[in-house]
Amino acid sequence: MSTTIDRETVHRGAPSGEPLLFADNLEAGYLPGVNILQGCSLVLHPGELVGIIGPNGAGKSTLLKALFGLVNIRSGSLTLEGQEITNLRADALVKRGVGFVPQTNNVFPSLTIEENLQMGVYQTPAKFAERVGVVMDLFPELGKRRRQRAGALSGGERQMVAMARALMPEPSVLLLDEPSAGLSPVRQDEAFLRTRRINKTGVSVIIVEQNARRALQICDRAYVLDQGRNAYSGPGRELMNDPKVIELYLGTLAADVDAARAAEDA
Numbered sequence: 001m002s003t004t005i006d007r008e009t010v011h012r013g014a015p016s017g018e019p020l021l022f023a024d025n026l027e028a029g030y031l032p033g034v035n036i037l038q039g040c041s042l043v044l045h046p047g048e049l050v051g052i053i054g055p056n057g058a059g060k061s062t063l064l065k066a067l068f069g070l071v072n073i074r075s076g077s078l079t080l081e082g083q084e085i086t087n088l089r090a091d092a093l094v095k096r097g098v099g100f101v102p103q104t105n106n107v108f109p110s111l112t113i114e115e116n117l118q119m120g121v122y123q124t125p126a127k128f129a130e131r132v133g134v135v136m137d138l139f140p141e142l143g144k145r146r147r148q149r150a151g152a153l154s155g156g157e158r159q160m161v162a163m164a165r166a167l168m169p170e171p172s173v174l175l176l177d178e179p180s181a182g183l184s185p186v187r188q189d190e191a192f193l194r195t196r197r198i199n200k201t202g203v204s205v206i207i208v209e210q211n212a213r214r215a216l217q218i219c220d221r222a223y224v225l226d227q228g229r230n231a232y233s234g235p236g237r238e239l240m241n242d243p244k245v246i247e248l249y250l251g252t253l254a255a256d257v258d259a260a261r262a263a264e265d266a
C-alpha cells in the first residue's frame, strides 16, 4: 500500500483529531485488472457532512460502494473509529453503524412503508419500536401513510423511505448515493434540506452528488474526484468559488453566473 499521499493536501479543511471514517489510498474496480478507483482518499469526522462530486464516470458511486463493501478494495485501507473494516461485508458494516442509501432500487416496492422500515432493523428487530418514532419525526409525511405500499409512492417519497430505512438501525455514518437523482427541482431542494436535517441530528453523512452546486452549498467539505483520483478538496463554499473548480467541474454554475451577469447587464 502506498503511503505517499500528502494528507494535508488531500483532506484540506478537515478538522483535526481522529476521523470517524478514513479511506486511505483506495484502489478498487469491478473487472479483473481494471481499477476504477486509482488511489482515492477521504476522511469523515464526527458530525461532518462531506460531499463527493466530479464529472460523470469519475468513480463517485464506486467510491461509495467500496466504503460499503459492495466493490472489492484491491489496495489501500478503510477504517471506522480506527478499526480496520476494509472489505467487510455490507451486513457487518450495518452492525458497526454504517448505513447506505443506493441511488436506485432502494425500497422493497411490494412491502408497505412500515414493513420497509422493519427491514431496516432485521438484524435487531427489538429496536423497531424505539426507532420508528424517531425516524417518523424526521419524515412526518411517511407517518400518515405507514400501510401504503412503497411501490405506489412517488420518486421523492421512495427516496424518503429509503433514507428512513437506512436510519432505523441508528447509524453513525450515512452514505447517500445521489439522493436528488430523478427528482424535480423542488423535490431536489427538499432532498438536500432533509440530508442537512439528518446530519444535524448527529449522523455523519457522505453524499455523492451530480448536482455539484447544491451539494457544495450544504456540505461542510467536499472531495472532487476525477478519473478515480482526488482532484480537489476543501470546504464546500470555498470550492464553489474556486475558479479552477468552477472551470473544470461546475460548468453549469459558470453558465448560471454568466447568464445572471448577462441579465444584469441587459
Ligand SMILES: Nc1ncnc2c1ncn2[C@@H]1O[C@H](COP(=O)(O)OP(=O)(O)OP(=O)(O)O)[C@@H](O)[C@H]1O
Residues within 6 Å of the ligand: 030, 031, 036, 054, 055, 056, 057, 058, 059, 060, 061, 062, 063, 210
Ligand atoms: N457494475 C459495474 N461493472 C463494471 N463497470 C462499472 C460498474 N459500475 C460502474 N462501472 C464503471 O465505473 C466507472 C465509474 O462509474 P461510477 O458510477 O462510479 O461513476 P460516477 O462518478 O458515480 O458517475 P455518474 O455521476 O455518471 O454516476 C465508469 O466507467 C463505469 O462505467
